[in-house]
Amino acid sequence: MAKTATRDAYGKALAQLGAENEQVVVLDADLSGSTKTAAFAKEFPRRFFNLGIAEADLIGTAAGLAAAGKIPFASTFAVFAAGRAYDQIRASVAYPKLNVKIAATHAGLTVGEDGATHQMNEDIALMRALPNMTVVVPADGPEAGAATLAVARHQGPVYLRLGRPAVPDIHGEDYAFDLFKAPVLREGGDVAIFACGYMVHLALEAAAQLEKQGISAAVVNVHTIKPLDKETVLRYARRCGRVIAAEEHSIIGGLGSAIAEVLGEEQPTHMVRIGVRDTFGESGKPAELLEKYGLTAEAIVQAARKLMQ
Amino acid sequence: MEEYANLRSIAARLRRHIISMVAAANSGHPGGSLSAVEILTTLYFKLMKLDVSQPRWNQRDIFVLSKGHASPVYYAALAERGFFSPEELLSFRKINSRLQGHPDRENIPGVDMTTGSLGQGLSAANGMALAAKLDGQEQRWVYVLLGDGELQEGQVWEAVMTAAHYHLDNCIAFVDWNGLQIDGEVSQVMNTSPLKEKFAAFNWHVQEIDGHDFAQIIAAVETAKAAKGRPSAIIARTIKGKGVSFMENQAGWHGRAPGQEQAQQALKELEVE
Numbered sequence: 001m002a003k004t005a006t007r008d009a010y011g012k013a014l015a016q017l018g019a020e021n022e023q024v025v026v027l028d029a030d031l032s033g034s035t036k037t038a039a040f041a042k043e044f045p046r047r048f049f050n051l052g053i054a055e056a057d058l059i060g061t062a063a064g065l066a067a068a069g070k071i072p073f074a075s076t077f078a079v080f081a082a083g084r085a086y087d088q089i090r091a092s093v094a095y096p097k098l099n100v101k102i103a104a105t106h107a108g109l110t111v112g113e114d115g116a117t118h119q120m121n122e123d124i125a126l127m128r129a130l131p132n133m134t135v136v137v138p139a140d141g142p143e144a145g146a147a148t149l150a151v152a153r154h155q156g157p158v159y160l161r162l163g164r165p166a167v168p169d170i171h172g173e174d175y176a177f178d179l180f181k182a183p184v185l186r187e188g189g190d191v192a193i194f195a196c197g198y199m200v201h202l203a204l205e206a207a208a209q210l211e212k213q214g215i216s217a218a219v220v221n222v223h224t225i226k227p228l229d230k231e232t233v234l235r236y237a238r239r240c241g242r243v244i245a246a247e248e249h250s251i252i253g254g255l256g257s258a259i260a261e262v263l264g265e266e267q268p269t270h271m272v273r274i275g276v277r278d279t280f281g282e283s284g285k286p287a288e289l290l291e292k293y294g295l296t297a298e299a300i301v302q303a304a305r306k307l308m309q
Numbered sequence: 310m311e312e313y314a315n316l317r318s319i320a321a322r323l324r325r326h327i328i329s330m331v332a333a334a335n336s337g338h339p340g341g342s343l344s345a346v347e348i349l350t351t352l353y354f355k356l357m358k359l360d361v362s363q364p365r366w367n368q369r370d371i372f373v374l375s376k377g378h379a380s381p382v383y384y385a386a387l388a389e390r391g392f393f394s395p396e397e398l399l400s401f402r403k404i405n406s407r408l409q410g411h412p413d414r415e416n417i418p419g420v421d422m423t424t425g426s427l428g429q430g431l432s433a434a435n436g437m438a439l440a441a442k443l444d445g446q447e448q449r450w451v452y453v454l455l456g457d458g459e460l461q462e463g464q465v466w467e468a469v470m471t472a473a474h475y476h477l478d479n480c481i482a483f484v485d486w487n488g489l490q491i492d493g494e495v496s497q498v499m500n501t502s503p504l505k506e507k508f509a510a511f512n513w514h515v516q517e518i519d520g521h522d523f524a525q526i527i528a529a530v531e532t533a534k535a536a537k538g539r540p541s542a543i544i545a546r547t548i549k550g551k552g553v554s555f556m557e558n559q560a561g562w563h564g565r566a567p568g569q570e571q572a573q574q575a576l577k578e579l580e581v582e
């Protein structure tokens with residue numbers, strides 16, 4: 001299976017967008033090589049603004065560009081966007097509903113060797129709590145590219161969460177991305193696995209293993225955490241009666257929490273959350289970290305078996 | 310002097326609105342509103358290109374009140390300029406009012422940027438100035454008003470760098486240099502001086518003026534517009550609480566509403582103009 005990093009697909013889609021839409025502008029904070037905005041910068045230098053190592057100003061400037069009718073994509077690492085510039089996102093983007101696309105790369109543990117300071121496991125929680133914010137977590141390259149184009153068409157603030165490592169391409173070239181609909185990647189009747197981002201391909205792996213053990217698992221790719229596709233979540237929770245949420249993020253406040261909130265109010269269902277268990281990360285290879293922090297296909301399999309007992 | 314009689318009488322009206330609004334709400338920020346009256350009066354009644362029937366007209370000049378707590382002077386200027394009825398001013402800070410404690414661009418006609426969390430307005434102004442440049446609108450000006458205490462925010466200096474780096478000569482920043490913030494004198498809380506030298510060192514064009522003198526404000530803006538290739542800072546010496554004897558130069562009147570009697574006295578003092 002071909003592999004693509006979601007940030008690479010974002011960079012490519014951005015360059016395509018630049019050619020299609022004059023109003024698209026891109027901002028970065030001295031990380032354009034890593035966030036992959038460099039391709040856009042090279043092709044459209046007039047519409048690219050490097051703000052230097054100044055994330056508050058990055059978000060604030062993007063807000064001003066949006067207020068003047070531009071469609072700004074502001075990129076830096078997730079920890080510096082959602083973390084460092086939280087109040088700027090809150091007061092200058094979300095509250096005034098400005099059309100800023102915050103495309104944050106290097107989210108989660110898979111940042112790897114840079115360690116805890118750079119591994120942002122709380123951004124979904126922070127961004128999801130903001131009124132007016134749409135939160136999108138693509139699972140693979142094709143979805144990240146499609147999501148980039150889709151959020152550009154969507155009016156309003158968006159947080160697009162992207163990753164560092166290459167992930168298997170789950171979706172084909174013909175994938176019809178709907179920003180507000182969670183695609184069902186695999187049907188199943190015993191347990192529903194809701195996953196986002198890096199965990200989606202692992203959920204598919206887990207479902208394949210579970211099948212061999214006689215457990216039928218559905219896999220739903222919840223790429224948009226907010227607004228959540230409640231209808232699909234409830235349908236699969238009802239159908240399976242057991243659910244797992246899997247995310248490369250803290251178990252506090254992310255996808256698992258969003259699903260638990262809906263189920264708790266409308267369809268109480270036995271549930272297991274797979275995610276970073278309220279701790280900071282550390283340096284290591286992405287695969288080693290995922291193993292150590294329990295973000296693996298095996299962990300999902302174990303969770304499903306536990307639910308089946 | 311007669312030349313500015315009209316601006317002077319508008320300024321007096323804005324001051325009376327500020328007192329009435331803050332008194333009616335029993336909440337709000339009179340000190341830093343009163344210090345900025347002449348600056349907003351000059352911008353809204355003399356300098357800015359606007360169309361009140363189209364608040365988002367894409368050729369208009371822009372104003373960002375970075376020190377968003379001075380919303381009373383902002384709303385008073387917008388109302389007097391015709392963006393909404395001055396009668397609405399008394400709904401300031403009340404439940405279900407459009408006139409939120411801090412400016413809200415979504416709901417208040419004429420407000421160009423939502424502010425209130427200090428330190429963010431210059432970044433937004435820069436973004437709007439960049440957009441005007443991209444759109445080839447050379448005759449569109451973006452004004453921003455910062456507080457002297459607000460300059461303690463690091464983001465301001467990020468944005469000061471950005472404006473110079475991108476040669477935003479369409480961006481004109483006023484500093485309301487009233488010397489006071491909440492906890493007392495700016496020089497005591499966290500000194501921001503020397504301002505002129507700081508802005509100059511960041512490659513800005515800088516002027517220092519009397520922020521209550523219409524002629525100086527107008528001249529400074531004209532000079533700023535002629536400074537090609539560089540953003541302009543106009544450091545305006547002002548008196549916090551200007552026009553109300555018991556509020557002048559008193560940090561305590563930063564965010565406190567006058568009682569009924571105090572409001573009556575203030576309104577009386579402001580009548581003579």
Ligand SMILES: Cc1ncc(C[n+]2csc(CCOP(=O)(O)OP(=O)(O)O)c2C)c(N)n1
Binds near residue numbers: 340341344376459
């Ligand atoms: C980020 C942020 N921190 C704190 C405050 C609370 N606050 C409101 S006004 C103010 C003092 C502002 O002083 P200055 O900028 O000098 O304004 P002025 O004297 O013109 O009123 C403070 C600390 C705020 N609004 N935003």
Ligand SMILES: [Mg+2]
Binds near residue numbers: 456485487495
């Ligand atoms: Mg002050």
